[in-house]
Amino acid sequence: MTQPDIQKKLLEQIRGIYALRAALSLHGWDQETKMPIGGGGSRAFVMAELAGHLHKAMTHPEMFDLLDSVALETSGSPEWKACVKAMRKDCLRKAKLPISLDKALVQAASLAQHAWSEARNHGNPSGFLPLFRQLVHLKREEADCLREPGQSKYEALLQTYEPGVTLAMIEPVFDSLEVGLTGIVEHLRENGGLIKPPPFPGTFPRGQQKSYLKDMLPRLGFDMRRGRLDESAHPFSEGITREDVRLTVRYHEDNFLDSYFSLLHEGGHGLYEQGFDEEWLMTPMAEAVSLGVHESQSRFWENCVGRSREYWEGEYPLLVQYFPAALGSIDLDSFMRRVQSVHPSAVRVQADEITYNMHILLRFRLEKLIVEGDLGIDELESAWNSEMQRWFWLTPDHLNEGYLQDVHWAAGLFGYFPTYTLGNLWAAQIREKLIEVFPRYHFMVREGHFGPILEWLRQNIHRQARKTNSIELMRNATGCELDSDSFLRYLRERYIT
Amino acid sequence: MTQPDIQKKLLEQIRGIYALRAALSLHGWDQETKMPIGGGGSRAFVMAELAGHLHKAMTHPEMFDLLDSVALETSGSPEWKACVKAMRKDCLRKAKLPISLDKALVQAASLAQHAWSEARNHGNPSGFLPLFRQLVHLKREEADCLREPGQSKYEALLQTYEPGVTLAMIEPVFDSLEVGLTGIVEHLRENGGLIKPPPFPGTFPRGQQKSYLKDMLPRLGFDMRRGRLDESAHPFSEGITREDVRLTVRYHEDNFLDSYFSLLHEGGHGLYEQGFDEEWLMTPMAEAVSLGVHESQSRFWENCVGRSREYWEGEYPLLVQYFPAALGSIDLDSFMRRVQSVHPSAVRVQADEITYNMHILLRFRLEKLIVEGDLGIDELESAWNSEMQRWFWLTPDHLNEGYLQDVHWAAGLFGYFPTYTLGNLWAAQIREKLIEVFPRYHFMVREGHFGPILEWLRQNIHRQARKTNSIELMRNATGCELDSDSFLRYLRERYIT
Numbered sequence: 004m005t006q007p008d009i010q011k012k013l014l015e016q017i018r019g020i021y022a023l024r025a026a027l028s029l030h031g032w033d034q035e036t037k038m039p040i041g042g043g044g045s046r047a048f049v050m051a052e053l054a055g056h057l058h059k060a061m062t063h064p065e066m067f068d069l070l071d072s073v074a075l076e077t078s079g080s081p082e083w084k085a086c087v088k089a090m091r092k093d094c095l096r097k098a099k100l101p102i103s104l105d106k107a108l109v110q111a112a113s114l115a116q117h118a119w120s121e122a123r124n125h126g127n128p129s130g131f132l133p134l135f136r137q138l139v140h141l142k143r144e145e146a147d148c149l150r151e152p153g154q155s156k157y158e159a160l161l162q163t164y165e166p167g168v169t170l171a172m173i174e175p176v177f178d179s180l181e182v183g184l185t186g187i188v189e190h191l192r193e194n195g196g197l198i199k200p201p202p203f204p205g206t207f208p209r210g211q212q213k214s215y216l217k218d219m220l221p222r223l224g225f226d227m228r229r230g231r232l233d234e235s236a237h238p239f240s241e242g243i244t245r246e247d248v249r250l251t252v253r254y255h256e257d258n259f260l261d262s263y264f265s266l267l268h269e270g271g272h273g274l275y276e277q278g279f280d281e282e283w284l285m286t287p288m289a290e291a292v293s294l295g296v297h298e299s300q301s302r303f304w305e306n307c308v309g310r311s312r313e314y315w316e317g318e319y320p321l322l323v324q325y326f327p328a329a330l331g332s333i334d335l336d337s338f339m340r341r342v343q344s345v346h347p348s349a350v351r352v353q354a355d356e357i358t359y360n361m362h363i364l365l366r367f368r369l370e371k372l373i374v375e376g377d378l379g380i381d382e383l384e385s386a387w388n389s390e391m392q393r394w395f396w397l398t399p400d401h402l403n404e405g406y407l408q409d410v411h412w413a414a415g416l417f418g419y420f421p422t423y424t425l426g427n428l429w430a431a432q433i434r435e436k437l438i439e440v441f442p443r444y445h446f447m448v449r450e451g452h453f454g455p456i457l458e459w460l461r462q463n464i465h466r467q468a469r470k471t472n473s474i475e476l477m478r479n480a481t482g483c484e485l486d487s488d489s490f491l492r493y494l495r496e497r498y499i500t
Numbered sequence: 501m502t503q504p505d506i507q508k509k510l511l512e513q514i515r516g517i518y519a520l521r522a523a524l525s526l527h528g529w530d531q532e533t534k535m536p537i538g539g540g541g542s543r544a545f546v547m548a549e550l551a552g553h554l555h556k557a558m559t560h561p562e563m564f565d566l567l568d569s570v571a572l573e574t575s576g577s578p579e580w581k582a583c584v585k586a587m588r589k590d591c592l593r594k595a596k597l598p599i600s601l602d603k604a605l606v607q608a609a610s611l612a613q614h615a616w617s618e619a620r621n622h623g624n625p626s627g628f629l630p631l632f633r634q635l636v637h638l639k640r641e642e643a644d645c646l647r648e649p650g651q652s653k654y655e656a657l658l659q660t661y662e663p664g665v666t667l668a669m670i671e672p673v674f675d676s677l678e679v680g681l682t683g684i685v686e687h688l689r690e691n692g693g694l695i696k697p698p699p700f701p702g703t704f705p706r707g708q709q710k711s712y713l714k715d716m717l718p719r720l721g722f723d724m725r726r727g728r729l730d731e732s733a734h735p736f737s738e739g740i741t742r743e744d745v746r747l748t749v750r751y752h753e754d755n756f757l758d759s760y761f762s763l764l765h766e767g768g769h770g771l772y773e774q775g776f777d778e779e780w781l782m783t784p785m786a787e788a789v790s791l792g793v794h795e796s797q798s799r800f801w802e803n804c805v806g807r808s809r810e811y812w813e814g815e816y817p818l819l820v821q822y823f824p825a826a827l828g829s830i831d832l833d834s835f836m837r838r839v840q841s842v843h844p845s846a847v848r849v850q851a852d853e854i855t856y857n858m859h860i861l862l863r864f865r866l867e868k869l870i871v872e873g874d875l876g877i878d879e880l881e882s883a884w885n886s887e888m889q890r891w892f893w894l895t896p897d898h899l900n901e902g903y904l905q906d907v908h909w910a911a912g913l914f915g916y917f918p919t920y921t922l923g924n925l926w927a928a929q930i931r932e933k934l935i936e937v938f939p940r941y942h943f944m945v946r947e948g949h950f951g952p953i954l955e956w957l958r959q960n961i962h963r964q965a966r967k968t969n970s971i972e973l974m975r976n977a978t979g980c981e982l983d984s985d986s987f988l989r990y991l992r993e994r995y996i997t
Contacts, residue, residue, distance in 0.1 A: 022549035025542065026523055029530060037534070041726035042744030045522065045781060049741075052519035056553050229538035244546075247539030284542060 004072070010079070013069040014286070016060070017090055021285035023057040025243050027109075032241040032249055034113065036233050040121075047113035054109035061097040070094065082280070082288050085470040089287035092166075099148050108145055111138045112415035119413035120236065123403050131413070136380050138415050139373060146374060157374045160418035164294040165425065167472035172485060173421055180424065180487040181364060187357055187494055191345055196498070200341040205328030207259035215259075215325050216252060216266050223270050223304065224457045226277055232266075237352075237410060240269040240301075242276030245289050259326065260341065261353070264305050271304035272297055274457065278465030293473035294419065296464065298426020299433060303460075306356045306427075307434040307493070310342050313449040345498060347395035349404040357494055360427060361394045366409070366420040374417050429477050431490035433460075436481040501569070507576070510566040511783070513557070514587055518782035520554040522740050524606075529738040529746055531610065533730050537618075544610035551606035558594040567591065579777070579785050582967040586784035589663075596645050605642055608635045609912035616910035617733065620900050628910070633877050635912050636870060643871060654871045657915035661791040662922065664969035669982060670918055677921070677984040678861060684854055684991055688842055693995070697838040702825030704756035712756075712822050713749060713763050720767050720801065721954040723774055729763075734849075734907060737766040737798075739773030742786050756823065757838065758850070761802050768801035769794055771954065775962030790970035791916065793961065795923020796930060800957075803853045803924075804931040804990070807839050810946040842995060844892035846901045854991055857924060858891045863906070863917040871914050926974050928987035930957075933978040 004012065030050050038046055060066065070091045079087075097105075115134040122131035143156060150159035158170050191197050221227055225248075235251035242248045250269040252262050275297055279289035291297045308314050319338060323330045330338070345355045351362040369386060372378035378386055387406040388398055399405035406412075411419050437456060438444045447456060463480040470476070474485055483489060501509065527547050535543055557563065567588045576584075594602075612631040619628035640653060647656035655667050688694050718724055722745075732748035739745045747766040749759050772794055776786035788794045805811050816835060820827045827835070842852045848859040866883060869875035875883055884903040885895055896902035903909075908916050934953060935941045944953065960977040967973070971982055980986065 018545070019549050019552075022546040023553075025546050026527070026550060029546075030523070030526065033526060033530065037728065037730075039724070039726055039728050039744055041723070042741065045741040045743045048515070048782070049519040049522050049526075052516050053523060055516075056520075226538070227536070229536055231534065231536050233534075244539065244542040246542045247536055249536075285545070 006073070006078075009069060009072050010083070013073050013087070016066055016069060017086065017287070018285045020057065020060050020090075021244075021289075023053055023060060025247075025285070027053050027057070028241055028243045032243065034117070035237075035239065036235045036251060043114065043117035047110045047117070050113050051106040051110035055102055055106045058097060058100070058102045058105045061094045062102075066094055081470065082283060082468075085468070086283070086286045086288050089290075089469040093287070096149065096162075100145060101148070104141065104144060104148065108138075108141050108415060111141050112413075116410060116414045119407065119410060123407055126401065126403065128402060128407060131407075132380060135413060138413075139380060139417075142415055142417055143374060143376065155375065157371045157418060160374060161421065162418075164416075164419050164422050165473060166293060168293070168295070168425075168474060168485075172474070173425065176428070176485055176487055177364060177367070177421070177424065180360060180428070180490070183487055183491040183494075184357060184360055187491075187498060188345070188347075188361075190499060191357075197346045198340075198344055199346045200344045202257060203329040204332055205326075205330075206256045207326050207329050209254050209256055211325050212254050212256075212259055212262055215322075216262065219266070220250075220270055220273075222451060222453075223267075223274065224453055225270055225273050229277055230273055238265040238269055240272040240276070242273070245277055245279045245281070245284055248273045248276040259329070264309055265352070267309040268301040268305035271301035274304070274460070275300040275465055278457075278461045279468055280466050283468065288468040288470070290469055292467065292469050292471070292476050293425075294422035295425030295429060296473045296476060298423050299429035299477075300426075300460065300464070302356075302426045302430040303433055307430050308448055310356060310497075311445075311448060312339055313445045315339060315342065317449040317451050343497065347397060349391060349395065349397055349399040350408055352408075356427070357498065358395070360424045363420050363424040365390045365394055366411075367424075370412065370417050370420060373412075425473075425485070428485065428487055428490045429473075429481075431493040432477065432481040432483040433464075434493060435489050436483075503570070503575075506566060506569050507580070510570050510584070513563055513566060514583065514784075515782045517554065517557050517587075518741075518786075520550055520557060522744075522782070524550050524554070525738055525740045529740065531614070532734075532736065533732045533748060540611065540614035544607045544614070547610050548603040548607035552599055552603045555594060555597070555599045555602045558591045559599075563591055578967065579780060579965075582965070583780070583783045583785050586787075586966040590784070593646065593659075597642060598645070601638065601641060601645065605635075605638050605912060608638050609910075613907060613911045616904065616907060620904055623898065623900065625899060625904060628904075629877060632910060635910075636877060636914075639912055639914055640871060640873065652872065654868045654915060657871060658918065659915075661913075661916050661919050662970060663790060665790070665792070665922075665971065665982075669971070670922070673925070673982055673984055674861060674864070674918070674921065677857060677925070677988070680984055680988040680991075681854060681857055684988075684995060685842070685844075685858075687996060688854075694843045695837075695841055696843045697841045699754060700826040701829055702823075702827075703753045704823050704826050706751050706753055708822050709751050709753075709756055709759055712819075713759065716763070717747075717767055717770075719948060719950075720764075720771065721950055722767055722770050726774055727770055735762040735766055737769040737773070739770070742774055742776045742778070742781055745770045745773040756826070761806055762849070764806040765798040765802035768798035771801070771957070772797040772962050775954075775958045776965055777963050780965065785965040785967070787966055789964065789966050789968070789973050790922075791919035792922030792926060793970045793973060795920050796926035796974075797923075797957065797961070799853075799923045799927040800930055804927050805945055807853065807994075808942075808945060809836055810942045812836060812839065814946040814948050840994065844894060846888060846892065846894055846896040847905055849905075853924070854995065855892070857921050860917050860921040862887045862891055863908075864921075867909065867914050867917060870909075922970075922982070925982065925984055925987045926970075926978075928990040929974065929978040929980040930961075931990065932986050933980075 027050060030046065030053065034046055070087060073087055074091070111134065115131065115138045118131040118134045122128045142160065146156035146159045149162070150156060155170070161168065161170070217232060220232065229246050230248040230250065233249065233251045234253055236253065238252050240248065240250045250266065250273050252266045252269065254262050275291060283289045315335060315338065319335050345357050347358055348354050351359065354362055369378060369390065383406050384402070391397055391399060437459065440459060441447060441455060447453070464476065467476055478484065524547060527543065527550065531543055567584065570584055608631065612628065612635045615628040615631045619625045639657065643653035643656045646659070647653060652667070658665065658667070714729060717729065726743050727745040727747065730746065730748045731750055733750065735749050737745065737747045747763065747770050749763045749766065751759050772788060780786045812832060812835065816832050842854050844855055845851050848856065851859055866875060866887065880903050888894055888896060934956065937956060938944060938952060944950070961973065964973055975981065
């Protein structure tokens with residue numbers, strides 16, 4: 004084959020691999036949003052079969068032949084080279100995993116996730132625990148297959164979500180973050196700043212919420228022709244392809260802020276997914292570099308923008324028009340005290356942007372123990388509760404507010420939580436950079452003039468896709484190394500001064 | 501390998517094939533109900549890739565080895581033998597089709613279907629026609645690959661939906677049906693019986709419609725734990741697996757009858773899909789024997805049951821309670837005149853149960869010409885309109901009420917339409933058989949006591965799955981050969997005497 008033939012053939016193979024990933028992604032989205040409860044068993048089986056086809060496609064000798072033949076070629080755009088490099092990396096990693104284990108993992112994760120949701124509905128984990136134990140067992144096996152010499156099991160799993168980032172890189176940052184966060188919370192506590200806001204005096208009609216959010220997404224730059232918005236028990240976003248990006252939200256009539264911020268959050272993820280280059284559809288150049296960077300996009304919109312005073316100076320009058328019953332008697336100052344309220348909570352997704360990271364540190368430390376085999380599933384509830392006491396001086400009222408609150412572990416996503424805090428750290432670095440690049444940044448946010456901000460994100464982050472790893476990408480974009488400085492500065496500016 | 505090993509391995513392969521079919525089915529459902537408009541291009545590509553994996557799985561030498569090795573075995577249940585026989589047939593048929601053509605067909609059908617829906621939205625077929633032409637071209641190629649010696653192109657495609665049924669078997673039946681139908685319509689016309697009912701005096705609020713239909717499905721025996729109900733532009737049902745059966749409906753506030761009968765119809769399909777044996781999940785023994793038999797199930801519930809006076813004697817009081825504004829002033833007799841009204845219409849899905857079959861005969865004759873290359877796409881509009889004149893003495897007001905009204909051709913489903921009329925003929929035979937088996941049949945229908953009827957269908961039709969072909973299945977179940985006698989008797993009883 005000539006080089007152009009090889010390139011063409013390889014691109015076809017890559018797109019075929021991404022087609023299977025897109026199919027798995029649709030099945031995952033559907034399981035969370037639409038699938039009838041009785042469909043869980045066969046759904047898990049179908050997903051395992053798709054994972055098997057994916058495994059075969061990624062580990063086929065022809066694929067490695069093509070990757071080897073094309074790599075010799077020194078021509079080609081930087082994007083194409085990045086595609087080949089990323090694909091080779093993914094395929095080599097996939098080849099470390101026996102296909103039977105790969106399929107078993109997908110099936111076990113689908114089943115455990117389904118059982119988790121049933122356990123929450125019935126407030127009883129007995130059906131979930133055996134499946135969860137089995138899943139943890141398989142995850143440990145997976146980690147053993149994947150880990151490089153000198154890598155711990157946990158670190159091997161972390162690579163799935165944050166490639167190239169080691170525990171040695173994040174643990175010192177998380178430690179200094181802990182000191183900083185504890186200091187801020189202490190300060191607030193001493194100054195009476197930990198206050199749970201009172202309920203709103205009126206309700207937020209569901210239909211109004213829906214239409215508000217549907218209007219809001221295009222204002223941020225989200226393309227509704229290439230996306231949709233649904234309801235699900237737990238908000239999430241799923242980028243099936245850059246042409247089909249799905250967000251979910253849930254509505255509470257007594258509090259629109261939850262839905263609002265969670266959609267700003269998922270919208271941030273969605274903007275990233277929609278922001279890849281059309282030309283590289285269904286290749287590694289239309290894929291997030293890491294989940295930490297993904298989270299930096301959601302947290303930037305949710306918190307850096309969405310919880311800022313300047314944002315609400317522009318947005319609040321419109322919100323009051325939509326929800327006069329709930330907001331008519333609340334002025335911007337007291338609304339901002341709700342938006343920026345800080346108080347410990349048992350539930351991560353209800354946490355403010357400060358204590359949120361304590362939830363992550365708690366999970367990060369527990370999941371390391373689980374993966375390494377140092378914490379059994381039987382001990383999880385008591386370990387969880389004692390950590391909750393240590394961090395938040397509280398005990399969950401119910402398992403659903405305890406270790407059953409998050410789907411992640413039930414879906415086999417060990418090593419995923421730290422990316423949430425990495426996202427927060429990076430979002431604050433991005434914000435500092437944007438303030439430097441756009442002297443009128445605060446004004447732009449107040450006016451809802453997001454175009455230039457989104458374009459900067461597109462150019463410096465989204466369209467970079469997997470050209471490099473997350474650490475280097477963020478260094479190139481913001482000039483910063485991974486640290487907690489920007490984030491702590493940002494929190495102190497917003498919550499202390 | 502020992503026989504048990506071969507059997508186990510073969511069953512695994514069969515389930516793997518059905519897993520890919522289920523994945524394709526979910527993608528199809530999603531395309532019609534949820535996919536954002538911009539997702540069409542990559543959806544078509546993903547579906548083509550899945551079709552490629554399916555093709556490979558069905559034509560792999562290992563698959564034929566297993567089929568050959570297991571076939572020698574004379575032990576095994578009749579169900580297992582039927583599975584092996586059906587699977588061999590499907591794989592041999594698949595092997596006649598080059599994989600590139602198979603993938604191209606799936607992609608072209610997905611694209612054309614998407615473009616069809618856009619064409620209808622914009623009332624302009626110019627974007628659709630080139631894709632449709634390409635699809636027809638590929639369908640002719642497909643037919644050439646599939647046809648047996650002496651088979652026409654059209655007959656080869658018909659096998660996809662109605663295996664084992666030839667044109668020689670259906671054409672004489674359709675001809676005598678035409679004579680019978682024409683006679684009934686003539687009679688009604690002469691006696692002033694062709695009347696379009698006036699609008700209802702009030703509306704049917706959408707929310708009420710939804711809750712009525714959600715309650716109705718379980719009363720028929722549909723298991724909502726293994727199914728769901730959505731909205732779509734065109735009602736359909738999709739059995740992803742027997743554990744996940746999805747129905748769609750659309751709501752018109754000015755007329756609930758459309759939604760009502762279309763859900764009875766889709767519900768009948770859904771009962772069939774849910775009625776397969778759990779043990780044979782994801783095998784040919786959990787698959788419809790043919791689309792004609794599938795349609796017999798939907799038409800039985802929609803028409804034989806749902807348009808009968810006895811049914812409404814039981815159901816109407818409840819309906820009036822739900823919709824007092826629309827129905828409070830209408831008594832059962834005048835309601836029945838609406839339910840059983842007969843009048844020519846340009847639109848198939850709005851047709852009564854008599855003229856409906858004229859729509860099918862019209863399409864059957866046109867699509868034979870298209871597939872054989874005797875009618876070009878350029879001539880379709882005028883051919884359609886002159887046939888409409890011949891059958892119904894009318895000309896469609898708009899392409900959306902002309903040849904763009906049905907999705908079938910746009911989705912590549914040539915040879916599919918005749919199964920609708922076969923379904924009507926068989927539904928009438930089933931009804932006659934049920935009246936014989938259950939002397940209190942009419943009473944059971946009035947009381948909504950459907951359990952024994954459904955159980956008879958389950959045993960004689962649903963759980964038979966693909967044990968035999970449709971003609972033999974119906975002969976075993978009803979004692980009848982394929983003919984139009986029962987159906988014409990049923991129509992005359994309901995509409996003439």
